[in-house]
Amino acid sequence: MTGTHRLEANGLTLGYRDRIVVEGLDLAVPPGRITAVVGANACGKSTLLRSMSRLLAPQSGQVLLDGRQIHSMPAKELARTLGLLPQSPLAPEGITVADLVGRGRHPHQRLLSRWRQEDDAAVAAALEATGTTELADRAIDELSGGQRQRVWIAMVLAQQTDLLLDEPTTFLDVNHQVEVLDLLTDLNRGRGTTIVMVLHDLNLAARYADHLVAMAAGRVHAAGAPGEVLTAGVVRTVFGLESRIVADPVSGRPLVLPIGRHHTEGADRAGEHGAAAGMRERDALQGGYARQPEERSSPGEPEA
């Protein structure tokens, strides 16, 4: 069921009413791999993901799943092949983890059909895979941010599809970010699940993705293996940021070191700058690739 489907976009133009966000975009998602989409705020990453999961109809161009236009496929049929985790899903008050994960079985159920053994097995597998079996009978409201995110991933897992994830690490502490990305890697390596995710952190994207897509101004600026895509030139075009790329001592993948106005290459000594300069450097970093609040589509769940 997974790892064999081909998802691609041809000449895709997307927008909301008269505002064009993505224009003439071509993209092929490599099957069975992890693809990360990166880019500056408002470059159209989330819009692209929404369109690839049929939530947004293209103004022109098409999204093809195994050569079929997804916007003319029956909703449930598509949902049996492709799952999406939006940025801030809503959890009904008081719902238990197992119940929520069970909702992911919807595309596999017919009108008025009964719950089957198969559905329970899928839920159990999803809980086990995300390490949330212990939490099955707890209410969502009681969980921490990291646990909650794992439960939501379990829900899309129960769907047993390839996965599109819109910023799955948002609102999480760094340890939970790594935990979630590890889990997705487990799924990819273990099941061959194709994964497409929007990520904000360039370095995490470079480390976890097999295929990196850098977007700028509604187009794909560069795509390929992280080592090829992530160059100082690309970072300059996509984020408007000077940077130096080194090899990540942990993974060997590229690691982006931003260069602010106060730390020019080579002349950089920590002791030379006062606290204020350090502050400004941090600001520059955040301007570079921390997310800006106004891009969030809704206030979302405050992290517990």
Next chain:
Amino acid sequence: MNAVPAAPQGPASHGPVSHDPSASHGPAPHGPSASQGPAPGSAPGSSPVAARERGILAAPPELTGAVTHSRLRRGRRRRLVVLVLAALIAGVFLLTLMVGQTFYPLDQVVRVVLGEDVPGASFTVGRLRLPRAMLAVLAGACFGLGGVVFQTMLRNPLASPDIIGISSGASAAAAFAIIMLSMGGVQVSIVAIAGGLGVALAVYLLSFRGGLAGTRLILVGIGVAAMLDSVTAYVLSKAPQWELQEAMRWLTGSLNGAGYGTVMPVLVALAVLGPVLLSQSRALSLLRLGDDTAAALGVRTERTRILLIVAAVGLIAFATAATGPIAFVAFLSGPIAARIAGPAGSLLIPSALVGALLVLVADFAGQFLFGLRYPVGVVTGALGAPYLLYLIIRTNRTGGSL
């Protein structure tokens, strides 16, 4: 789950993988999850990582069993609640048939209900009390269903049709038809239903702006309701004294003068529209996860929403045409049902039953409890205030959301 593995699997999956084996794959502790230990039922001694790797491929049967078990347990509570509610309704139903200015014993009542001719009882029970009790149950069920559909769909327990103008539309139209156009009987029902549907459509269109937002729908509904309520109040102020009693029904709701002629349309509406709603119950529960999530799970959100609105508004309008807007039944049924049946599963049937029970009991109380005959809507309306208070207290204690 016919996985096509991209890499050999092992307890820890850094094998000779073509892509870079991420260091984070090592047996290092996986954040808090590592401390949770193996799941109950997983083989002793297996590390959490190993258990998880196995879960990626297929769940061990004992885990599936646990999931099944806990799902059945949650379902059992809901079934029990439904049964108890149904039994209570049946009990109160019979009670209202027996008790009144004259008391009829149970056996006579049952014989009347079965169609036998019992002198005395046949008229009082068969012609007066039975249609009234039937209307109470049916209208209550309609209000309960319509209310919970709106509350669930708009994700707000305060957003029930009686607050956001649907009932106001039906009652303003009915009051206008009675007093200004001197209509009666079936005509009034038709006007009321048209009014309810028309107002719902207007609210929907007025709140549609590049997509539908629940919040906007609620607020537009409140504005429309305020306008309609003042129309109703004006029309009533023009009513001659002898029509006032009849017209007052359209302000508070009442079961007075119920006959089989008023019962039938509500019965038909419930029989037709009820199943439509039930068929959408799964989609409705998915809409609660947010539109994007629901759509990604294969729900056609826009179509589902329109279907739900039309069916729920239909139920509300038919019931309102028969009884007037019985205050707060639509508002209260859903939250009460959620409280007693638990959050698992669909709330549609429990809410319908709670609504029916509410109207039945409130009408009984209104007739006999206070020494003076109150219309049922006044009794249920007075229940609204304590419920709002309860909401304050509960949310203050749990810090939950509204």
Next chain:
Amino acid sequence: MRVLWLLLAAVLTALLGAASLVIGSREVPWTDVLAALQGSADNLNQAAVTKRIPRTVLALLAGAALGLAGAVMQGVTRNPLADPGILGVNMGASLAVAVGIAWFGMFSYTAFIWTAILGAAVTAVFVYAIGSLGRGGATPLKLALAGAATSAALVSFISAVVLPRADIAQSVRSWQIGGVGGAGFEGIGRMLPFLIAGAVICLLAARPLNSLALGDELAAGLGERVAVARAAAALGAVMLCGAVTAIAGPIGFVGLVVPHLCRLLIGVDHRWLLPFSALTGAALLTASDVAGRIIARPEELDVGIVTALVGAPFFIYIVRRQKVREL
């Protein structure tokens, strides 16, 4: 510029006041109007005008009070949809008066006013408490819902109180629709001290309201005692609403529409906004009353109905204009 608008509003209000004396079911020439104003009631025309005088005064006063109260409520709750009608405050005053009449045999205007202010205050606190439950505090959506739900409950209570008392049904019913038609100078005189006190409190609150507009934390940072300022301003608004409701019944939407119009013309500085809202409110309510007399000739439409018919579409317009995230 702002002075100009203020003058314009004053002139408009005066003109509308005059129109309210002239227009009615009976056509009256100007000479008779002037004569009536000087206290003469020699012919039918002059008598008709004499009857219109208290009505006009009440419309002007009530409109000013409601416009001012609306502006203050929107400031206190930082909420564009706050209005004594939408928030159910007027209905609370109505219920209190109905209870007073039915259970305690209340009949004096002063008693009505005190009871109404008490009812309005209790309801305001209640609705605000419900509306600020849960995540995100008192959003416009939650406040409006809480107000609507509370109003509905209060209406049921009014029915329950009035139903057993056929004798008072008629007089209480006039407290369910707002109108200025039955006004007399005695009621107005009793209402006036409360209006003046409420208006003074509200106008004094202008500067604190400007600080509150920046958010509670920033206002505290600017040295404002947030809780005190908010409570005082709310008290002033409640006094205005309660007193008006006691005499004229619940009149909705004036307090909603007026501040919005005024903000468009004169900006968000409460020191200007509050007096301007009072003037514009007087103009709007008088205009609605006159319109109610013209539309339904030879009968009259109560002013509370006219304001609802005008105000509800405006409410919907404001809702449509807001971004969803801000609701």
